[in-house]
Amino acid sequence: MIEVNQLTKRYGEVTAVNGLTFTxxxxxxxxFLGPNGAGKSTTMRMILGLNRPTSGTATIGGRLFARHRTGLRHAGALLDAGDVHGGRSAAAHLSALAHSNGLPRRRVGEVLREVGLEGVARRRVSGFSLGMRQRLGIAAALLGDPPVLLFDEPVNGLDPEGVRWVRGLFRRLAGEGRTVLVSSHLMSEMEHTADRLVVIGQGELIADESLAEFAARGTGASVTVRAADPAELATVLSQAGARVRQGDDGALIVTGMSAARIGELAFERRILLRELAPRTASLEQAFMELTADRADYRAPALAGDAR
Known part of the structure; x- marks a missing residue:
């Protein structure tokens, strides 16, 4: 488990992370989502003890990561795929990590096979593509078979097959009971990969909830309802605080109320429902709306851009 409690990091007058708390x-x-400059990478580095917080704590398994004597047995991380000596081979790089953490030599071959790099184990990393370097970084994270794993933008440079593979890998690791934190700016990846979201902006927490709960925050979230008596149902729902409009096909489009609550109200008034279909907003739409005032860098809108 990763526990972040009132974590703050300041660089002079700039506050990169401000009182952040999540588990x-x-x-x-x-x-782990947020606009560019939100403080995601800084937070991950503090979790791993690479940056010292100004105040607050970040622990792995209830302890500061620096207090774990053999770090890779407790947590594995991919923060920067380019942070590897280009003159070393993939096998030599992993062997050095294994030796420094007291890990058996056989783990090097095992993780290289797992990430698909067994055939290039003796090649120098300087000749690797970005996607191959990402796979090597994932191999390093897996080397100690740790219960906690952190990945910062892990799909950068991966081809479609690699993206599909890494999604499956994260799912498997979580299914084994491990703690998996994945930072990404790609909303589509989070829709396919994540179960929960921690969203920050300008170093502060915006949301810590399930994927469905976060998407439901978007203004595009609604419920389509067809009823035997739509006029009566519209009145009932409006009186209960929902916003109701009639669609072009006669169905009611309801916002501000869950499908479950609509069903309860219809049952209480004995109104027959023929359709009750939630329509969630896209994750991207919810993200853009909730972080609109937290983005440090924003380009001017293009002419004709309706978004």
Whole structure:
């Protein structure tokens, strides 16, 4: 488990992370989202003890990561795929990590096979593509078979097959009961990969909830309802605080109320429902709306861009 409690990091007058508190639990994939400059990488580095917080704490398994004597047995991380000596081979790089953490030599071959790099184990990393370097970084994270794993933008440079593979890998790791935290700016990846989301902006927490709960925050979230007496149902729902409009096909489009609550109200008034279909907003739409005032860098809108 990863526990972040009132974590703050300042660089002079700039506050990169401000009073951040959240918990990443085992058994699910947690997506870590935020606009550029939100403080995601800084937070991950503090979790791993690479940056010292100004105040607050970040622990892995209830302890500061720096206090774990053999770090790779407790947590594995991919933060920067380019942070590897180009003159070393993939096998030599992993062997050095294994030796420094007291890990058996056989783990090098095992993780290289797992990430698909067994055939290039003796090649120098300087000749690797970005996607191959990402796979090597994932191999390093898996080397100690740790219960906690952190990945920063892990799909950068991967081809479609690699993206599909890494999604499956994260799902499997979470299914084994591990704690998996994945930082990404790709909303489509989070929709396919994450179970929960931690969303930050300008170093502060915006959301810590399930994927479905976050998407439901978007203004595009609605419920389509068809009823035997739509006029009566519209009145009932409006009186209960929902916003109701009639669609072009006669169905009621309801916002501001869950499908479950609509069903309860219809049952209480004995109104027959013929359709009750939630329509969630896209994750991207919810993200853009909730982080609109937290983005440090924004280009001017293009002419004709309706978004």
């Amino acid at each position: 990443v639990r085992p058994g699910c994939v947690t997506g």
